Amino acid sequence: MSLQDITARIAKAETSSGRSDGSVKLIAVSKVQPNERVQAVLEQGHRCFGENRVQEAAGKWPAFKEQYSDIDLHLIGPLQTNKARQAMELCNAIHSVDRPKLAKTLARLAQEIGSCPDLFIQVNTGEEDQKAGILPADADGFVAECNELDLPVRGLMCIPPIDEEPSLHFALLAKIAARNGLKGLSMGMSSDFEQAIALGATHVRVGSAIFGERVKPQG
Ligand SMILES: *Cc1c(COP(=O)(O)O)cnc(C)c1O
DSSP, rough: OOOOHHHHHHHHHHHHTTOOTTSSEEEEEEEOOOOOEEEEEEEETOOOEEEEEEHHHHHHHHHHHHHHHEEEEOOSSSOGGGGGGHHHHSSSSEEEEHHOOOOOOOOHHHHHHHHOOOEEBBOOOOOOOOSSSSSSSHHHHHHHHHTTTTTTTTEEEEETTSSSHHHHHHHHHHHHHHHTTOOOEEOOTTTTHHHHTTOOOOOOOOOHHHOSSSSSSOO
């Protein structure tokens, strides 16, 4: 696989599901990938990347940002409130807003900083104990709470359980977004991004299919 293959498959999935060209944004998930691989994808002209840890992103991206002015960095992993400021200063979007305490912290910091990244609310569609995200039953209330805080919520994000049909989760996420008037849907990874596009994904998060298998396990 390569960046070119994935962008071609995205374009094909857009067409075959009646979506307009370029309606799906590819987030190249570069977590734990060696810098040479990231550099190679940058050299091919891609600028939108995803990281799931603030600390790792902070170690890696400032140098790339010096080289390339137009990097679009998305935080896709869990965010602790004590790292929220750093995440907001480093990232253009945060896909893991998953609890009232974090929402309140982001709102306070947005006031202080004078800007806020685009936000996605993570929904735990599989209601898994070990997974982050607001439960589907609590999602409408949490979206309303974020709106009251004036947060720039662009959409919803989910990570389906590994052993279940992802389409059911994508459809559920799309339904929750629609009834809350949200347009963004961050869903679909290496193994299922075409299904996600068919169900309305606006942002797909693809790592290993672009970069190859992750070299170090994420621990
Ligand atoms: C690692 C990760 C991805 C990418 O996974 P691949 O299977 O390598 O495409 C997508 N989303 C999140 C939240 C991740 O942590």
